[in-house]
Amino acid sequence: MPTSQETTPLAEEQRVLDAAWHRRADLLAELDSELEAAPATDSRTTEHARLARLNTRRGELRSAADGVIFGRIDGDDGSVRHLGRVGLPGVAQDSDPLVVDWRAPVARAFYTATPLDPQGVRRRRHVRTRGPEVLGVDDEPMDGGLDDSGLVGEGALLAALDERRTGRMGTAVATLQREQDDVVRADASTALVVQGGPGTGKTVVALHRVAYLLFTHQHLAERGVLVLGPSTRFLDYIGQVLPALGETAAVAATCDTLVSDTGAERDETRTAAEIKGRASWLAALRRYVETMVPTTDRLALVLDGEEYVLPPDQVAAARRGARSGSMSLDQARARFVDRVHDLLTDAVADRQAELLARAEEGFEDVLGRLDASLARRDDRAAPSGVSGSDVDGVLSEADLDALRARISEDPDIAGSLAAWWPRRDAVHELAALLADPVLLRAHAPELTDDEIAAVAAADAVGPAASAAGVPGSAHEPRSWSSADLALLDALRELLGDPDARTFGHAVVDEAQELSPMQWHMVVRRCPSRSITAVGDIDQAESASLHTDWAHAVGDALGERWRRTDLTICYRTPREVMALTAEVLRAAGSRNDPPRAVRSSGVEPWVRHATENDLAAVARDAVVGLQERYGDGTVGVVAPAGRLAALRQVLPDDVPVLSPTDAKGLEWDASLVVDPDGIASGPRGWNALYVALTRCTQELGQVVVG
Numbered sequence: 001m002p003t004s005q006e007t008t009p010l011a012e013e014q015r016v017l018d019a020a021w022h023r024r025a026d027l028l029a030e031l032d033s034e035l036e037a038a039p040a041t042d043s044r045t046t047e048h049a050r051l052a053r054l055n056t057r058r059g060e061l062r063s064a065a066d067g068v069i070f071g072r073i074d075g076d077d078g079s080v081r082h083l084g085r086v087g088l089p090g091v092a093q094d095s096d097p098l099v100v101d102w103r104a105p106v107a108r109a110f111y112t113a114t115p116l117d118p119q120g121v122r123r124r125r126h127v128r129t130r131g132p133e134v135l136g137v138d139d140e141p142m143d144g145g146l147d148d149s150g151l152v153g154e155g156a157l158l159a160a161l162d163e164r165r166t167g168r169m170g171t172a173v174a175t176l177q178r179e180q181d182d183v184v185r186a187d188a189s190t191a192l193v194v195q196g197g198p199g200t201g202k203t204v205v206a207l208h209r210v211a212y213l214l215f216t217h218q219h220l221a222e223r224g225v226l227v228l229g230p231s232t233r234f235l236d237y238i239g240q241v242l243p244a245l246g247e248t249a250a251v252a253a254t255c256d257t258l259v260s261d262t263g264a265e266r267d268e269t270r271t272a273a274e275i276k277g278r279a280s281w282l283a284a285l286r287r288y289v290e291t292m293v294p295t296t297d298r299l300a301l302v303l304d305g306e307e308y309v310l311p312p313d314q315v316a317a318a319r320r321g322a323r324s325g326s327m328s329l330d331q332a333r334a335r336f337v338d339r340v341h342d343l344l345t346d347a348v349a350d351r352q353a354e355l356l357a358r359a360e361e362g363f364e365d366v367l368g369r370l371d372a373s374l375a376r377r378d379d380r381a382a383p384s385g386v387s388g389s390d391v392d393g394v395l396s397e398a399d400l401d402a403l404r405a406r407i408s409e410d411p412d413i414a415g416s417l418a419a420w421w422p423r424r425d426a427v428h429e430l431a432a433l434l435a436d437p438v439l440l441r442a443h444a445p446e447l448t449d450d451e452i453a454a455v456a457a458a459d460a461v462g463p464a465a466s467a468a469g470v471p472g473s474a475h476e477p478r479s480w481s482s483a484d485l486a487l488l489d490a491l492r493e494l495l496g497d498p499d500a501r502t503f504g505h506a507v508v509d510e511a512q513e514l515s516p517m518q519w520h521m522v523v524r525r526c527p528s529r530s531i532t533a534v535g536d537i538d539q540a541e542s543a544s545l546h547t548d549w550a551h552a553v554g555d556a557l558g559e560r561w562r563r564t565d566l567t568i569c570y571r572t573p574r575e576v577m578a579l580t581a582e583v584l585r586a587a588g589s590r591n592d593p594p595r596a597v598r599s600s601g602v603e604p605w606v607r608h609a610t611e612n613d614l615a616a617v618a619r620d621a622v623v624g625l626q627e628r629y630g631d632g633t634v635g636v637v638a639p640a641g642r643l644a645a646l647r648q649v650l651p652d653d654v655p656v657l658s659p660t661d662a663k664g665l666e667w668d669a670s671l672v673v674d675p676d677g678i679a680s681g682p683r684g685w686n687a688l689y690v691a692l693t694r695c696t697q698e699l700g701q702v703v704v705g
């Protein structure tokens with residue numbers, strides 16, 4: 001006889017979780033033994049692909065321990081479905097799944113049904129679990145009651161939002177909100193720009209979208225998804241989320257690490273960064289690369305000691321033909337070399353025919369040369385075959401093929417062609433261009449003299465560059481800024497980049513920071529333009545001074561993108577968001593801050609300090625916050641110029657960051673030191689908006705003066 005305890009919703013869900021937990025364990029054991037039994041090396045592609053699939057599935061199942069089930073929807077038709085981070089099939093064949101994957105179409109109603117639009121759902125239940133244990137259950141009947149908040153599963157959501165922060169981004173798969181779910185499941189055939197204020201869940205949405213797309217579209221899973229974030233610190237912050245959502249086919253990078261393993265090694269002035277970020281560099285670099293195509297039509301090549309001067313009109317035609325279309329310089333060069341091999345083959349055959357003709361006229365000396373020449377070459381077909389040249393001395397098709405093959409492998413010919421049309425190295429060529437005002441003026445005529453001076457001066461920061469300014473001249477290896485790396489990426493593509501990898505989809509976080517040249521980097525990685533970009537134009541600090549999204553993405557995406565907005569702030573409490581409207585106005589924004597869903601009950605506070613006691617006041621404030629949020633996280637945001645001094649006095653375990661580096665991160669409590677100093681920098685009010693919105697509970701400020 002069931003006890004009264006066992007009939008409670010909690011006991012009911014515990015029974016479901018027990019069954020799901022065991023099913024997951026059984027599936028994992030099956031996968032383990034199947035993978036162990038597989039031969040260590042099997043070169044067959046099909047077997048390789050099968051093992052990769054099994055491995056992925058094992059990874060998914062392992063990482064789903066928290067969230068084996070997290071929700072349930074009861075339909076009007078009496079159906080009951082449980083949702084989890086990964087789907088679990090029923091034991092009997094053809095039985096209903098025990099747990100439905102959250103990304104499956106039938107799971108959608110869990111995120112989007114409301115009492116006003118129940119979508120066939122009678123009741124939504126959030127099931128809070130830790131490992132194999134059910135902690136609590138929140139029910140939401142869809143019986144046409146009030147729908148005031150616009151929130152889905154408000155109780156579960158607010159409980160999730162009140163949890164202490166760990167310094168790593170958690171998953172919100174159980175509590176995604178309707179406007180977020182719309183983005184997660186949006187059509188991926190064109191670019192989507194998601195504008196949202198601080199804490200509206202842009203990162204959450206971007207990451208869940210990756211998981212959703214990889215689950216739903218096999219071709220994306222095969223081609224991979226690129227996740228671009230603003231910094232390696234940020235990538236570390238989100239690092240655990242994708243595997244926990246079941247995704248391993250995503251590659252995380254920053255724009256800088258896409259180009260160089262070391263990332264950007266030097267900063268530069270905002271002026272230089274803004275100039276170098278402009279889209280007009282694409283045309284400038286194209287013009288520059290055009291100067292790397294030889295202009296002479298005289299091409300003399302030596303084969304077997306004989307010089308052949310190729311017909312100049314044909315050399316010119318080969319050069320023109322090679323540059324047609326949108327090929328890289330390397331591809332064009334390869335095409336040209338191919339054509340030159342044909343021309344040389346013809347020239348050798350013509351000369352031989354000419355010698356033969358003269359021999360027939362009885363010139364013994366010529367006959368001697370011809371014999372010697374034929375003896376040196378091995379272009380004729382094998383003696384056993386019937387060869388035209390055996391009969392009349394004219395090279396047969398087979399002889400010509402053999403001659404062409406020999407020409408294409410001849411190292412001297414290759415050497416002559418390399419001297420005539422040298423291969424170019426993007427690093428050297430870019431260093432040469434940026435260091436040389438004459439070259440800059442020639443290829444980037446839209447730049448003013450002051451702008452050219454700013455670019456060349458920025459370049460002089462790097463190790464010595466040759467003053468010769470001739471493309472290809474010897475340049476020392478130099479260090480690059482972020483803006484340089486975007487130029488390098490573009491130049492590499494124009495010259496030919498054998499290592500370039502493309503992806504099926506790209507997700508860009510903090511997208512407001514990308515320069516037009518960086519947007520081109522994204523499109524280069526994702527030529528289909530299946531891109532999801534999330535960002536907040538009001539948090540933009542980038543030197544590129546975007547004021548709206550059309551300005552930011554227009555050059556790279558043209559008209560081929562659409563925008564959607566996230567409007568609810570899940571992170572920052574109402575008490576803190578109330579401070580931000582004024583900051584936004586000072587930043588010149590016409591937007592309102594997002595609506596905060598929660599209150600922390602703690603009013604933001606301000607302490608005053610002088611330059612002399614600033615460090616001590618900040619230290620005192622941080623220690624106080626640490627005492628109150630000992631089980632959570634505390635972070636400090638300050639103007640870049642104050643960071644070093646503050647780091648010396650503040651506890652080691654507290655991150656002390658500039659607004660730029662704090663972007664996208666959050667702590668339970670944050671201290672903003674010298675907000676006026678932050679606001680007085682370039683795009684300073686936008687930076688202050690970032691700084692003030694990092695906390696989930698409590699905000700303190702130390703004002704100087």
Ligand SMILES: Nc1ncnc2c1ncn2[C@@H]1O[C@H](COP(=O)(O)OP(=O)(O)OP(=O)(O)O)[C@@H](O)[C@H]1O
Pocket residue numbers: 157160161169170171172175176177180196197198199200201202203204205536539570571663664665666693
């Ligand atoms: N639906 C949700 N359920 C639970 N938590 C959520 C949800 N949406 C957002 N959050 C939480 O709100 C916080 C802010 O989310 P997130 O960092 O994605 O916002 P953001 O818009 O990227 O912020 P920023 O503009 O500052 O980078 C995070 O702690 C996130 O886990």
